[in-house]
Amino acid sequence: MGKFKIKPTTLKDIATELNISIATVSKSLKSYSDVSRSTRAAVVKMVKKMNYNPNVAAVNLRTQQSKTIGVIIPTVAHQFFSEVLSGIIEEAEKNGYLVITLQSNEQVDSEKRQILLLQHKRVDGILISLSNETYKFKHIEEVIQNNIPVVLFDKISKIVNCSKVTINDCQAAYDAVTYLIKKGYKKIAHFRGSLKPQNSIDRFVGYKKALVDNGISFDPLLVYLCDNNDDFNDGFQNARKLLDEQPDVDAIFAITDSVAVGIYNCFHEVGIKVPEDIAIFGFSNWFMSSVLTPSLSTIQQPGFEMGRKSCEILLEEIKNLKNDISYNFQQVVLPTSLVIRNST
Amino acid sequence: MGKFKIKPTTLKDIATELNISIATVSKSLKSYSDVSRSTRAAVVKMVKKMNYNPNVAAVNLRTQQSKTIGVIIPTVAHQFFSEVLSGIIEEAEKNGYLVITLQSNEQVDSEKRQILLLQHKRVDGILISLSNETYKFKHIEEVIQNNIPVVLFDKISKIVNCSKVTINDCQAAYDAVTYLIKKGYKKIAHFRGSLKPQNSIDRFVGYKKALVDNGISFDPLLVYLCDNNDDFNDGFQNARKLLDEQPDVDAIFAITDSVAVGIYNCFHEVGIKVPEDIAIFGFSNWFMSSVLTPSLSTIQQPGFEMGRKSCEILLEEIKNLKNDISYNFQQVVLPTSLVIRNST
DNA sequence: TTGTATGCGTTATCAA
DNA sequence: TTGATAACGCATACAA
Numbered sequence: 001m002g003k004f005k006i007k008p009t010t011l012k013d014i015a016t017e018l019n020i021s022i023a024t025v026s027k028s029l030k031s032y033s034d035v036s037r038s039t040r041a042a043v044v045k046m047v048k049k050m051n052y053n054p055n056v057a058a059v060n061l062r063t064q065q066s067k068t069i070g071v072i073i074p075t076v077a078h079q080f081f082s083e084v085l086s087g088i089i090e091e092a093e094k095n096g097y098l099v100i101t102l103q104s105n106e107q108v109d110s111e112k113r114q115i116l117l118l119q120h121k122r123v124d125g126i127l128i129s130l131s132n133e134t135y136k137f138k139h140i141e142e143v144i145q146n147n148i149p150v151v152l153f154d155k156i157s158k159i160v161n162c163s164k165v166t167i168n169d170c171q172a173a174y175d176a177v178t179y180l181i182k183k184g185y186k187k188i189a190h191f192r193g194s195l196k197p198q199n200s201i202d203r204f205v206g207y208k209k210a211l212v213d214n215g216i217s218f219d220p221l222l223v224y225l226c227d228n229n230d231d232f233n234d235g236f237q238n239a240r241k242l243l244d245e246q247p248d249v250d251a252i253f254a255i256t257d258s259v260a261v262g263i264y265n266c267f268h269e270v271g272i273k274v275p276e277d278i279a280i281f282g283f284s285n286w287f288m289s290s291v292l293t294p295s296l297s298t299i300q301q302p303g304f305e306m307g308r309k310s311c312e313i314l315l316e317e318i319k320n321l322k323n324d325i326s327y328n329f330q331q332v333v334l335p336t337s338l339v340i341r342n343s344t
Numbered sequence: 345m346g347k348f349k350i351k352p353t354t355l356k357d358i359a360t361e362l363n364i365s366i367a368t369v370s371k372s373l374k375s376y377s378d379v380s381r382s383t384r385a386a387v388v389k390m391v392k393k394m395n396y397n398p399n400v401a402a403v404n405l406r407t408q409q410s411k412t413i414g415v416i417i418p419t420v421a422h423q424f425f426s427e428v429l430s431g432i433i434e435e436a437e438k439n440g441y442l443v444i445t446l447q448s449n450e451q452v453d454s455e456k457r458q459i460l461l462l463q464h465k466r467v468d469g470i471l472i473s474l475s476n477e478t479y480k481f482k483h484i485e486e487v488i489q490n491n492i493p494v495v496l497f498d499k500i501s502k503i504v505n506c507s508k509v510t511i512n513d514c515q516a517a518y519d520a521v522t523y524l525i526k527k528g529y530k531k532i533a534h535f536r537g538s539l540k541p542q543n544s545i546d547r548f549v550g551y552k553k554a555l556v557d558n559g560i561s562f563d564p565l566l567v568y569l570c571d572n573n574d575d576f577n578d579g580f581q582n583a584r585k586l587l588d589e590q591p592d593v594d595a596i597f598a599i600t601d602s603v604a605v606g607i608y609n610c611f612h613e614v615g616i617k618v619p620e621d622i623a624i625f626g627f628s629n630w631f632m633s634s635v636l637t638p639s640l641s642t643i644q645q646p647g648f649e650m651g652r653k654s655c656e657i658l659l660e661e662i663k664n665l666k667n668d669i670s671y672n673f674q675q676v677v678l679p680t681s682l683v684i685r686n687s688t
Numbered sequence: 689t690t691g692t693a694t695g696c697g698t699t700a701t702c703a704a
Numbered sequence: 705t706t707g708a709t710a711a712c713g714c715a716t717a718c719a720a
Contacts, residue, residue, distance in 0.1 A: 034706080380690085
């Protein structure tokens, strides 16, 4: 199958064909005023005829930009992140940018390596959602110092100085737990996420605050840690533990829908009824949660829009940087809402 | 925030610093034999000290390759395709390639435009899973004629001459339906997918063949079409229709798990019991299907491995092409298996 | 073993 | 209105 390589048309080909200079051809293709109508027309015609397309590598080299952005997320095969990625790709494509995607698999070392990879690739900007392991941010800050725009989304760091797109995790958790309390649940457990991610911390804080604000004292024994990067099993195992240790809990606020599903399965096995025996509240509103039995109460989290918005901000910063326009970092907080179903 | 741009180190910087020629520096960094140990050592040291990284655009221009591959899938936010993409990205990264992802949203026009985009970007190869609309393949064949390796996966075309990675959709469907028949179901409906995709056709053919091979005559009235790119609703609406039109159906073979979930929800609403009243068989083994009530019988489809393998083949072809080694197109069929749960 | 020179395909400056 | 020319940063054939 190894055939000879067909060489794509270059500006030079068109120039020789038309008996004019490369410079003129180049200018004809741009919005330069100083080209006669007739030659421009001739060039455009020949471009079509010879199926000319600019050599991106040459343009990149010359213009020092790649029209490419990089994305680093924990994993692509994940309902929420795949939605975010979808939003990023769509927004980027709409603006003439292509997207290179990398997955950290929740490992800082991968994250660091990939940031380097993207910088060497000379991407024009980088979008990152931090790994669960990440708690130092030098590798992120270095990118920013190198003057490559960075936008953090979902799993961000408060102390890194750059634009960020999130939801209000604390408030969302607060609202969910408050709802449970108003509904009459008295002993509410929390299946929390890993210790380092800001959104995991914020949801925990929101849970605590809701309790205290409603006159329920916070009990650390009601908090179960889910940090094995396997939400379903984390939920499943911790549900078992909880039944052992805290049998009189009447509601659980889970850090994410997949943890909630793990709880469902455990309860299903041992015959605990949801919500009659114990209510369950999730987080993220994955498609799955609407078709479970009983359907899961959860928090609507706008994945696609988070990706779209992050990308929009990044492209803005890239543009400003290119045009030497100063700009301020943005902190966008996307709205969430409670989705009340039959599990609470 | 608009700061000055820091210029990255180039070979020239290192050369002047070391008082040697650019060529020597360049050669030191490659596996050339004709550089003295001492100068090579000096170069390597300076490279570290000055934090040199090759300018990818320059290398691309010079070597005429981008170390980048393109992927076009119907949509990223999809359990199966996100798994495939994950496999692609992992395999590519392992081999020093980066991945640009585009989504066709099931539209041929997007597919065509994106193929052009990727070619102009001079990617070294392209992986494609065709849109539901695609039934002409000129745009794919052109890429191949331009001598850019293409590997089709999952939603392929039989008549395009290139490597392909699939499962045996016909056999898998055949096995599922045969299982239903052996289990005693007599009147089995099929909720089929769009008319054009090969895998949709194959699953339909497998369904038909299983019936006939088991002495059940095929009844076209038992086939319902799901082609609105909204599996859940397709399943839901068609389930309703089926209850109206074919109330004595005792099993449904659905083209995919999400269609099955739509059926579940309809049946749940009207009080049809699964599998007592009607059994349901899915396809793909999404995570969801294991946590539904009742859990869904389905077909295990290896998404990650499909992505990994497709990418592996593509990189092989890229390498062979570069080294002018001839190669044959591969047709890989990945194994599937029945996952029997409580819905049948 | 090292260096010189050329070209990859563009863009952009300046002169004609 | 056009064109000659110099980069952009690197790789490589060839000369020294």
